[in-house]
Amino acid sequence: MSTLKSVGLLTSGGDAPGMNAAIRAVVRGCIYHNLRIFGIRRGYQGMIDDDIEEMQSNSVSNIIQTGGTILKSARSMEFKTAEGRKKAFENLRKRGIDALVVIGGDGTFTGARIFGEEYDMPIVGIPGTIDNDLYGTDYTIGYDTALNTVVEAVDKIRDTATAHSRLFFIEVMGRDAGFLALRSGIASGAEAILVPEVKTDYTQLNHFLENGFKKSKTSSIVLVAEGDEIGGAIKIAEKVGKAHPEYDVRVTILGHIQRGGSPSAFDRVSASRLGVSAVEALLAGKRSIMVGLSNKEVIHTPFSQALKNKKALNPQLLELTNILSI
Numbered sequence: 001m002s003t004l005k006s007v008g009l010l011t012s013g014g015d016a017p018g019m020n021a022a023i024r025a026v027v028r029g030c031i032y033h034n035l036r037i038f039g040i041r042r043g044y045q046g047m048i049d050d051d052i053e054e055m056q057s058n059s060v061s062n063i064i065q066t067g068g069t070i071l072k073s074a075r076s077m078e079f080k081t082a083e084g085r086k087k088a089f090e091n092l093r094k095r096g097i098d099a100l101v102v103i104g105g106d107g108t109f110t111g112a113r114i115f116g117e118e119y120d121m122p123i124v125g126i127p128g129t130i131d132n133d134l135y136g137t138d139y140t141i142g143y144d145t146a147l148n149t150v151v152e153a154v155d156k157i158r159d160t161a162t163a164h165s166r167l168f169f170i171e172v173m174g175r176d177a178g179f180l181a182l183r184s185g186i187a188s189g190a191e192a193i194l195v196p197e198v199k200t201d202y203t204q205l206n207h208f209l210e211n212g213f214k215k216s217k218t219s220s221i222v223l224v225a226e227g228d229e230i231g232g233a234i235k236i237a238e239k240v241g242k243a244h245p246e247y248d249v250r251v252t253i254l255g256h257i258q259r260g261g262s263p264s265a266f267d268r269v270s271a272s273r274l275g276v277s278a279v280e281a282l283l284a285g286k287r288s289i290m291v292g293l294s295n296k297e298v299i300h301t302p303f304s305q306a307l308k309n310k311k312a313l314n315p316q317l318l319e320l321t322n323i324l325s326i
């Protein structure tokens, strides 16, 4: 029998579509299990600033379909200090909050791990980031929506690229990971995909440009992950443009459009499952873990593992790109 009574909930780091669906699931999961639930605004900074309010079932009405996060998000420098965390803990204690659910990425879980150890507080994390770069889950909340946003944008760029027989370098987000670039590249039929996990091979790229683009003269799309060691789409476009002045080269950086929008059905369902699972994990006495989805099942991964291990890109998808871009 759990002694848990009150749970605090926050979203932190870069927002991701589906965070609201996860908030809804945590709030309703708590109420279903007779727990009080407190929303903390602006992530860890709101915990320090005492920006905390109790939530009810109707606090989360009509949000499953919306992007962003109703709790707002922030990256708090103050929470990195012991004084900041002490202030945060005192604000939780005075309200009787005895556990936390945090939604975010690796920065969020790093903070949670330190805080949980320092104040002996049970904390469960829900992976929410468009980057999909967390070990311990096949998919993070927001990734699927961002993927579809990128594909829709690339399809549109393809129209104009074809009309002008141009070579486009399109940069997508992902921080230092290439999940978004790789999968959206396959889905949009990109001729080449540059990801940080694989060293950019100029010879191969040149070969493709000479044999593919030059010959067909229709259009070509090269997807560049922002974290690629090459330094992003602008740099590589400059280099290729200099080497091939005969090509009509353009660059598009998709930017924060990838973070917004109504979440896909897939993200809404994942968020709903993970939100309720996080509450149930706390009730089962779990702490310092992230809930994730592996082979369609909910699994628990200790923060220490989720933070230490690097999730690998699927080698079959990498190989697929080589085959399909001939």
Ligand code: F6P
Binding pocket: 014, 105, 129, 130, 131, 173, 174, 175, 226, 259
């Ligand atoms: O982690 C999500 C993400 O969108 C990354 O893909 C990107 O590198 C970063 O956040 C951008 O952060 P900000 O919104 O603070 O510029």
